Amino acid sequence: MSGVFSRRTFLQQSAAGIPFLGLAHLLSQEAAATESPLAVRAPHFPAKAKRVIFLFMSGGPSHVDLFDYKPALEKMQGQPLPFEKPKLERTRTGNLLASPWKFSRHGESGIEISELLPHLSKCADDLCVVRSMVADNINHNGACLQMNTGEQAFSRPSLGSWLQYGLGSENQNLPGFVVISPAQPAQGAPLWSNSFLSAAYQGTLVQDLKHPIVNLGNDRYSTGEQRAELDLLKSLNQLHVSQRPDDSRLDSRIQSFELAFRMQTEAPAAFGIEQESTATKSLYGIDDPVTEIFGRQCLMARRLVESGVRMVQVYHTTTSKRSSCQLWDQHSGLQTELPNNCLATDKPVAALLTDLKARGLLEDTLVIWGGEFGRTPTAEGNNGREHHPFGFTMWMAGGGIKSGCTYGSTDEFGWHAAQDKVHVHDLHATVLHLMGLDHTRLTYRYAGRDYRLTDVHGRVVQEILA
Template sequence: MHINRRRWLQSTACGFGSLAMHSLLAQQTRADRPLSSLSADANSQHGQSLRSNPLTARAPMFAPRAKRVIFLFMQGGPSQIDTFDYKPQLFKHHGESFKFRDARKMAKGNADTEEKLMQPMWKFRQYGETGHWVSDLFPHIGKHVDDLCFIHSMHTNGVAHGPSTLFLHTGALNLIRPSMGAWISYGLGTENENLPAFVTICPSSANGGPRNYSNAFLPSCHQGTPLGRAEQPSRDADIRHIENSSLSASQQREQFKMLRRLNAKQIGTQPDPELEAVIASYELAWRMQHHAPQLLDLSQEPKSMHEAYGLLNPETEDFGRQCLMARRMTEAGVRFVQVNYSDNGSNPRWDQHSKMERHATHAKATDQPVAALIQDLKQRGLLEDTLIWWGGEFGRNPFAQNSDGRDHNPKGFTHFLAGGGVRSGFSYGATDEFGHEAVESKVHMHDMHATILHLLGIDHEQLTYRHAGRDFRLTDVEGHVVKEIFA
């Protein structure tokens, strides 16, 4: 049969397109079919829309207390006994030697060692109706203690920054596992079809780097979208390649419409859920071009907001900008936003093995912006269903290192939560008299993960994904929900 050039191109064009699409599909993280925790009713409720857009909002398993999370990551391990865990005995016995089972020395084979206690360098004061003690490092956050839920009995795995940071984000010390934000994206999708479900602002390239916001074996659309990096000022944090300078807006729209018509024709002849998901992810990227730039434009905020978040002060401007961006993203429907106070190319910010006085610099940079974020969300009515989570990968020891510093301590430290269905003006758990080890109502990092998922309406034991012949979950085979902190 004679075939002219036009007929040949018509019949082979889809073949070339198919090769290109298979190339795109090859870029997706391949895994076995997911065993989702979402019920059959929840999946059937969305039907075709779930297959065509993997980020489509999904129904939670049960009534959630929170719809979204802002995680304020304090990289390096803030000292609990210098910030929010007041221990009068440290002042009383300053300079005296006591026996401790130090986690880092135990890892090297040592048991009990004699260590010299070091009192905090800052005074503590009582704030609010609850009278919670807060050090002078955080006078702004101190004014909001009646809105906060302190967990003073945190403990975790790992004694070094890399493993503990990975564990905080993924629930694993050294395996390639999805990050918490990716799990939440997978379980709930996004509230705004024009924005990703998971964004991380100024993440660090060290101590896990991209693995801390990775999707691992989950579909790649659930990977966190990074804005900037820790080594650069947050004013430069944006989404790479978000603007197309080579084509006008009208030309881009026409191009997009044409591609949608071609994609629809291809799907119509060969329905394929994976193909539909890939197309949906690329369409999300196109929609973000028209929505993300305005979202990241802080000039739209009034001067009063710039003042409240500390953007007019060089000491607080960088982190304040991140917190204000987080509020704007949360308000726009991003499900999980991580705000990173991370390393700047050298050591993690809060990692004071000597010269503990440097904690004052980091507290100064973060105190006002965090307090402003709490107040701003509260005034806008967003704090009721937005969970704020503040904390680092571990804490620090109550005894001295290098005469004026503190070493890592994963055995007892403090995180705090606010909003999102947790009790306000509440303290849970306790460390020993010196603040070294959690001894009362202990909360492991797996428990924290399970609790946050529960607040979002997700059963941590049911949110699973089948990969390499087994079902995986964020909390592995551990974790329990700390229901005592629920409002």
């Protein structure tokens, strides 16, 4: 008999139940199996939401042009801001700039929304519009990091990673945290990083919307042969892991192999938006070149949360008009580019809310919309607005949030958050609370201290809870 035992021979014999000499010895030495990092864990208290969809408008949407109507800007158009601007400033903006677009009240709640968002306006009674958001960083990189991870400068675990760490994944055959972004934001992977948490909690990036998971199938080996191969590989890897208990990377690699194997059966259906009806695709605007890209993203997000994915982050980073990593960054071209962004996203976002509601998913799915900050009420040049973290707007819907309401306010010009200020840390604390997690108890010891998403800050905004 030849001394060479081929890989295929091993796979064939293992699949047929024929033992491989030496495997029993390896198995006897491997460390005891540990719980999967994605195993479902009980929340700290009963949750109102089971899953999160975060619609991230990369670049900073202008609150005073979309959700925060300011008559004072119209009255004082072209005049100087009547108080001193904060010292934190990137460029010297000019005089006050009124919104070129009309605002109207919508729904029984009467929430004021810009004419740029006609589809979302029909969902006004599902929204909780927070008009008093504040952040600490005036630049994209730091502000995006803070909105996604709670930290402005250093690599820290993202919101989705913390949720997986605290709760695990509802579906062991799919990733628990998926990021849908056709073009990567300038900040890239740190926005969905696991940082010092287990590598299993990092977000799974989807860029190709028509082929979201590459190399999913295996034409070379049968399912039984793949299973045998993975069992041997796992045994060898666990021997290595047992000697390095403080390093999560190899254990997470083992888990990723196992997840990839299981995904072969379930992922095609979960990601497969082509299986949707013509009416549903039309609802999301997939039949229109202007809304097709973001429509596909939103529909994919709905399918994923419906399949048990814990968090889906949907980045608006590209349209049919242009490709940019900071689409909502209107330093100039406000009157053309802001309408383009709204055209590309308004219908798909409204469709997502409508579809979730129709399927009974909105009540336990928390939907969040917003960017890293807003835009100045003063003009940059004659047709633009600067970065503005001092007071801006985000909205939430479903998942235990009050519906048909507004919370907080900026001053009469839309500059400072003046009433019921909500910091990014407060937003994160509230999201964790809705998911059944106490933000002060969800900690991880690293480098000699206990870390948490909200650091040493944050309060749950009880006033907006249903």
